[in-house]
Amino acid sequence: MCGIVGYVGPRDCSDVLVSALEKLEYRGYDSAGIAVFEDNEIKTVKTKGKLENLKEKISTEGKPDGHVGIGHTRWATHGEPSDVNSHPHSGARVTIVHNGIIENYLELKEFLVSQGRTFLSDTDTEVVAQLLDYKYNGDPLETIDSVLAEVKGSFALGIMFKDFPDRIFAVRRESPLIVGVGDGESFIASDVPAILQYTRDYYLLEHDEIATLAADSVTFVDEHLQPIEKELKTADWDMEAAEKGGYAHYMIKEIHEQPTAIKTTIIPRIRDGLPCLEECGITLDKLKDFKNITIVACGTAMHAGMVGKYVIEDLARVPVNVDIASEYRYRNPIINKGDLVIIISQSGETADSREAMRLAKSRGAQTLAIVNAKGSSIAREADMLIYTLAGPEIAVASTKAYITQLSVMYLFAFELALAKETISVAECKRLVAALLKMPDAVEYVIDNCEEKCKYIATKLIAADSLLYIGRELDYALSMEGSLKLKEVSYIHSESYAAGELKHGTISLIDKDMPVIAVATQTDIIPKTISNIVEVKSRGAKVILVCTDTCARALDEGVADYVIEVPHCEELLMPISAVVPLQILAYYTAVNKGNDPDKPRNLAKSVTVE
Ligand code: AGP
Numbered sequence: 238m239c240g241i242v243g244y245v246g247p248r249d250c251s252d253v254l255v256s257a258l259e260k261l262e263y264r265g266y267d268s269a270g271i272a273v274f275e276d277n278e279i280k281t282v283k284t285k286g287k288l289e290n291l292k293e294k295i296s297t298e299g300k301p302d303g304h305v306g307i308g309h310t311r312w313a314t315h316g317e318p319s320d321v322n323s324h325p326h327s328g329a330r331v332t333i334v335h336n337g338i339i340e341n342y343l344e345l346k347e348f349l350v351s352q353g354r355t356f357l358s359d360t361d362t363e364v365v366a367q368l369l370d371y372k373y374n375g376d377p378l379e380t381i382d383s384v385l386a387e388v389k390g391s392f393a394l395g396i397m398f399k400d401f402p403d404r405i406f407a408v409r410r411e412s413p414l415i416v417g418v419g420d421g422e423s424f425i426a427s428d429v430p431a432i433l434q435y436t437r438d439y440y441l442l443e444h445d446e447i448a449t450l451a452a453d454s455v456t457f458v459d460e461h462l463q464p465i466e467k468e469l470k471t472a473d474w475d476m477e478a479a480e481k482g483g484y485a486h487y488m489i490k491e492i493h494e495q496p497t498a499i500k501t502t503i504i505p506r507i508r509d510g511l512p513c514l515e516e517c518g519i520t521l522d523k524l525k526d527f528k529n530i531t532i533v534a535c536g537t538a539m540h541a542g543m544v545g546k547y548v549i550e551d552l553a554r555v556p557v558n559v560d561i562a563s564e565y566r567y568r569n570p571i572i573n574k575g576d577l578v579i580i581i582s583q584s585g586e587t588a589d590s591r592e593a594m595r596l597a598k599s600r601g602a603q604t605l606a607i608v609n610a611k612g613s614s615i616a617r618e619a620d621m622l623i624y625t626l627a628g629p630e631i632a633v634a635s636t637k638a639y640i641t642q643l644s645v646m647y648l649f650a651f652e653l654a655l656a657k658e659t660i661s662v663a664e665c666k667r668l669v670a671a672l673l674k675m676p677d678a679v680e681y682v683i684d685n686c687e688e689k690c691k692y693i694a695t696k697l698i699a700a701d702s703l704l705y706i707g708r709e710l711d712y713a714l715s716m717e718g719s720l721k722l723k724e725v726s727y728i729h730s731e732s733y734a735a736g737e738l739k740h741g742t743i744s745l746i747d748k749d750m751p752v753i754a755v756a757t758q759t760d761i762i763p764k765t766i767s768n769i770v771e772v773k774s775r776g777a778k779v780i781l782v783c784t785d786t787c788a789r790a791l792d793e794g795v796a797d798y799v800i801e802v803p804h805c806e807e808l809l810m811p812i813s814a815v816v817p818l819q820i821l822a823y824y825t826a827v828n829k830g831n832d833p834d835k836p837r838n839l840a841k842s843v844t845v846e
Contacts, residue, residue, distance in 0.1 A: 239324070239336035240264045240310040241414065242431050243395040243405045246422025246452045250274075251300045254308030257424070257431040258288055263487070263631040263834065264427065264841045266310035267318035271295075272325040272332045273306030274402040279332045283309075283323035304452070307395040307405055307425075309334035312840050315342070316359025326363040328370025330399045335362040336427055337392035337412035338845050345387065365394065373398070377406055378462055381447050385410070385460065391588065391844065393442075395425050407448040412844050413586050413613065416440045416448045416455055418469070423450040429472045430629060437472040441612050470612070488632035488725070488826075488833040492819050493683060496676035498627040498637040499644050499812070503672060506623075506645075510666040512652040518621035519605070519649070524656035527577040527603075530557045533565050533593040534581040535843065537635040537720060541607075541642035542581050543713035544811050548647060551808065552654035552668075562589035563846070566596050574601035579649075582606070583630055583638035584842035585613025592846075594619060607645050609638045623649070632834045633841045634725050636819050639717060640679070643812050647672055671806035678805050678813040686800055686817045693780055693798050694824035697728065700751050704742070704772075705732040705818075707755035708765055714811045715755045718818030725826035725833040735768040748776035753818070754796070756783040757810035769795055782817050784810070 240261030244253040254271045269291040270283025280301040284294045288310070295301075309324035315338075316322040324334045339345070342361035349367050350356075356363055365388060373380045377398045391411030398406070407414055407425045417424035419436035425448070426432050429439065442448055445460040446467075457465045484490035506513055514520075530549060532542035539561055546557040560570065562580075566589060572578070578597035582590045585608040594604050594615055606619030609627050616622055625641035651668050654660040660668070697703070703722065705715035712734045719732040733742055735754070746752070752772045756765040762783070773779050773795070781788075781796035784804040791799065800817045802810070826833040 239312050240266065240427045240431070241307070241334050241336050241393055241395050241425060242309070242427075243307040243407065243425035243450065244422070245305045245403070245405055245450050246419065247304060248422065250304050250306040251295065251302070253435070254306055255288065255292060255295070256434065257426060258308050258310050260430040260433070261310055261427055262288065263633060264310065264312070266312050268311045268313070268320070268323035269309065270323045270325055271301065271306055271308040272397060273301035273303040274397065275301050275303045277402045279327065279397055279399060281325050281327065281332065283320060283325065285318050285320050285323060305397070305403060305405060307332070307334045307397055314338055314845055315361045322358045322360050324362055326358060326360060326366040328366045330373055331366055331369040332397045333362065333366045333369065334395045335365060335392055336844065338390045339365060339388050339392060340390035341388065365392070369396065375400070377401060378447055378449070378458060381406060381408055382460070382462055385445055393427065404449055404451045407442060407450065408445065409442050410444050411588070411614065414442045416442055416450065418455055421452055423452065423455050425450065430631070433472060438469055439472065440467045440469060485827070486632065486823070486832070486834045488634055488636060488823050491630055491632055491637045492816065492823065494628070495637045495640045495683070495816065496680040498641050499676045499679065501626040502641040502644050503648060506648055507669055507673070510669055511655070511662070512648045512665070512669060514623065514648065514652055517623045519623070519652065521652070521656040524653050526575065527555060527653070529573065530555055530577045530579060531570070531572075531597070532557060532559045532579045532581065533562045533597070534590055535562050535587050537639045537717060538581040538583060538590070538642060540713065540717040540720065541639055541646060542579070543716060544643055544710060545579070545646035545650065547710050547713060548650040548808055549653060552650050552660055553657045554659050555653060555657065562587065562593040566593040572597055572600040572602050576602045577605060578602040579605045579607065580615055580619065581642050582615050583609045583635055585610040585615040586842050586844050587615075588844050588846050591615050591618075607642055609641070633836055633839050634721055634822070634833060640812060640815065644672065644675070647809065668806065668808070671809055674805065675809055675812045678803055679816055682802050682813050682816040686802070687820055689800060690817050690820040691824045693800070694821055694828055696778070697726070697751060697821070697825045698828045700728055700749065702750055703728060703730040704745070704750060704752045705730060705755070706735040706738060706752060706765070706768060707732070708735050708761045709758055710808070710811055711755040711757055711765065711814075714815055714818070715753070717815060718753060718755070718822070721819055721822035722825060724836050724839060725822050725831060726829055727831065727837070728825065735765050738768055739771065743771065743775070746772050746775040746777050748778070750777055751780065752777045753780045753782065753821070755814060756781060756787055757802070757814050758807055759787070762787050766791075766795060782814055
């Protein structure tokens with residue numbers, strides 16, 4: 238997703254912008270650019286490709302020399318990735334960077350063309366730049382306000398007016414934007430890591446608020462242009478947490494951080510051996526009344542929801558429907574007043590998840606958000622909120638956020654089952670104690686499986702396609718394994734409920750189609766094993782992820798490679814069994830020469846539909 242930065246202060250503005258943009262690379266982008274006031278003129282350098290290309294262009298064209306400017310990494314939506322479509326975009330007196338989508342840009346463009354305006358790019362952003370220029374009356378705040386009244390969609394904008402060379406302006410609707418303040422300097426950014434190297438203090442800009450940034454002051458007005466005071470926040474992430482800390486990639490670093498992430502997430506939510514979610518607005522009394530639950534999310538977060546469905550239905554006997562947010566929001570779903578809708582999201586800014594939540598709220602559902610990014614839109618708008626305390630997740634492929642989403646789903650399911658009296662207090666305590674052991678189980682898997690997974694990954698790189706199979710919880714888990722492999726290795730894969738294979742998909746199996754089978758649930762292991770035998774007899778190479786107890790009972794030669802994970806409380810097995818799947822995906826990507834942190838075509842935070 239696009240990244241925005243801006244700076245006003247004594248430092249070399251071009252350097253600050255580029256280094257802040259580097260911290261936003263995780264969002265995914267295909268072009269980059271900066272605009273800086275140099276001798277009261279706005280000098281822009283922008284190019285298709287990575288920040289390295291931008292740096293090269295800056296060194297050949299000359300670095301814009303100044304102290305006030307804006308920068309951008311673009312993830313193409315309107316118009317292909319190209320130099321001309323890169324941001325910043327300008328009108329005669331205005332230059333802007335933009336994240337999001339202007340829904341009515343065609344209509345606005347037609348109007349501007351009828352007024353004699355011409356356009357250089359295919360972007361919706363240039364339409365906003367031209368509209369600002371068209372409406373400019375010498376007062377930046379009035380001009381921005383009148384443009385806000387005309388544009389529809391979601392956006393965050395960083396704006397420079399030629400007549401005001403000592404300041405920048407910022408505004409947002411839906412898309413995230415923060416305003417950082419340092420000593421005699423100020424910043425805008427799409428996310429906190431961009432400014433952490435300079436300051437920890439920042440404001441969260443709200444919808445349609447406009448910020449004016451000078452070196453020694455930051456002021457805000459609301460949509461009626463009335464001055465407002467805002468609460469200054471302090472980031473509690475340390476810089477080291479946002480850096481790679483000696484690992485080759487963020488993805489593998491974040492896989493290794495999972496034991497800590499689980500502990501950090503669950504320990505504060507356990508009291509006297511029982512789940513305690515009161516601080517998140519969740520009480521036993523409240524939970525008693527929920528009769529239907531829908532979990533809405535996208536991608537990996539949706540897969541965490543799939544595990545949640547199995548666990549909640551099993552323990553609390555409450556029916557759970559898991560829905561893909563982009564389907565749910567457009568499908569006129571059945572939402573009864575008083576239903577519980579759970580939204581799971583790492584970023585808290587995923588447009589489809591956010592809109593699904595708003596739809597559920599508008600129809601009278603109670604909403605519970607399980608979110609990692611503090612202060613994000615979904616976190617702020619939900620009725621109840623449980624933060625996953627995974628810390629900043631930088632790699633595009635989600636790992637530690639997923640494992641903390643699972644951990645929260647378990648705590649929630651235990652609490653719900655207590656409220657519904659489908660488990661006893663003693664059973665709940667037993668389950669909580671088992672959950673508390675999972676960080677060690679994950680640690681053990683990382684320590685003991687990484688080398689083996691690394692080796693097996695060398696066997697996967699030649700495959701064009703793979704199948705992941707499992708039953709029940711193992712099926713939910715294999716969905717995540719398959720997505721992880723696809724997104725970073727670019728090898729096609731599908732996950733199938735193992736028992737469904739013989740209804741068609743088994744026809745794909747031959748010696749060139751490896752199968753990754755997951756078998757952690759004792760009562761159905763024999764069934765999964767018989768599916769493994771079926772694919773093996775058709776030539777498939779089989780990699781089996783199973784418990785150590787299952788591995789001991791296996792007949793010789795059932796699988797080509799066996800990855801053993803320690804046998805824990807079976808309901809909790811997804812927490813430890815996902816780890817080898819993540820590591821396999823990571824090393825397959827690395828072996829193929831891919832950058833697992835920034836897979837092609839993907840963005841960390843999908844803030845457009
Ligand atoms: C995860 O590896 C993916 N990058 C993606 O599926 C992600 O989980 C999805 O886009 C949802 O994002 P969110 O958790 O920030 O809402």
